[in-house]
Amino acid sequence: MDHLRVIVTIADVGSFSAAARKLRRAQSAISQAVAALEELQGVRLFDRSGHRPRLTDIGQVLVEQARLVLASAARFEAVAASNRSGLEAELALAIDPLVPTGPLIESLHALRKTYPDLPVSFTTEGLGGALRRLRNDTAALAICLLLPAVPEDIVAYPLLRIDMIPVVASGHPLASLTRPATRSDLEPHVQLVLSDPLDPSGASYGLSSARLWRFVDLGRRLDFLLAGFGWCRMPSHLVSKPIAAGQLTRIEIENDPTPPDGLTIYAAHRRNRAPGVAGRWLLDELKRRLCA
Structure with missing residues (x-):
């Protein structure tokens, strides 16, 4: 990972010396990192024949791959850090087909801004499917109809009525x-x-x-x-x-x-499985947006 960070920095700042200053290392350490990576992969990443190092063709490809790896590693670390602070590892949502799309999209945009590193899974279910996902623990929160009444094992918050x-x-x-x-x-x-x-x-x-x-x-x-x-x-x-x-x-x-006054759409979760930090945040956001 450190070697990948070095070659990306060189590509961004244009020289080994500038990369050394940005990473606060000796220039010799930067050169050694590049040489070690080239030897390990069996390719030449930089053409050093000119005044400034220039990425070779394979170097350009591998630097872009390095960016993807570093970004993925950053997300990995962010998710782990968020979980240490109490955020759930993933928020799984199940949505009934009758739920209006507009306000739901707005709330999910707000969720993404508040918890940008939270993995969210989202499924639109056939009628009754959202409740089934709550009960088999494949969804933490459902936005759904509950007919003919709210079941005993479910906690439900009315959000809106649809004609x-x-x-x-x-x-x-x-x-x-x-x-x-x-x-x-x-x-x-x-x-x-x-x-x-x-x-x-x-x-x-x-x-x-x-x-x-x-x-x-x-x-x-x-x-x-x-x-x-x-x-x-x-x-x-x-x-x-x-x-x-x-x-x-x-x-x-x-x-x-x-x-005559329509059907009620609920936000619901299992009584014995309360939502985590992000789930509670989304629940409050939906109630604020839809119950106002």
């Missing part, structure tokens, strides 16, 4: 109804539902059709919705523009079980 709007493509037969749709109106048509990919037969909510097409992600479901394959409830922030453009039509459903 779920029943919609169909404007050319779909349900779009022409002039009254609230009844269950018998909905049953013949395909309902596009979000599903847990590992347990598609698990608990489902708001099902009204006999034919179900199951999706893991909202984006693909929106594509099929716009193409007229069926109806579904979608977050208002995703369908407001297609509705305004005439691509989608909002339908009313008789005795709709969806809460």
Whole structure:
């Protein structure tokens, strides 16, 4: 590592003597370090025939590799130092597909600025997947729905509510109804539902059709919705523009079980596994940003 630092410094400052001054060493020690590295690798890093040393072709390549190695080593040391001070080794997050992206991105930007060396893993799960990751300890914090209620083994903080709007493509037969749709109106048509990919037969909510097409992600479901394959409830922030453009039509459903004030998005963790320093910071940031 020391030899790599020497050759990078020479490349940056332009000479052995300048590198010696910057590293506060004798020039002979700098020359010996370069010679030792050249002998070890069996290559010539610097052309010394001129007034100033000049990187050879292989020297230029290896100096760039040295920069990567030194940067990786610095991150290694920073993560270890952060962990000694109480920061978790890694923050694993699991996010439900219904969570709005904008405020989440802003909070993650703030997290990165506050803890720039913290490794963060991030997964977007199918419906129910975030809760499963909490329970199998592959996520420390989840941003998710918890239906029908918050489980006993989970601590959850309500962040925001999202409106779920029943919609169909404007050319779909349900779009022409002039009254609230009844269950018998909905049953013949395909309902596009979000599903847990590992347990598609698990608990489902708001099902009204006999034919179900199951999706893991909202984006693909929106594509099929716009193409007229069926109806579904979608977050208002995703369908407001297609509705305004005439691509989608909002339908009313008789005795709709969806809460009129929307579904609650929670930040959650296991009751017996409290988040670490960065997890608590992110939790407070999300509550500050979304609960205001």
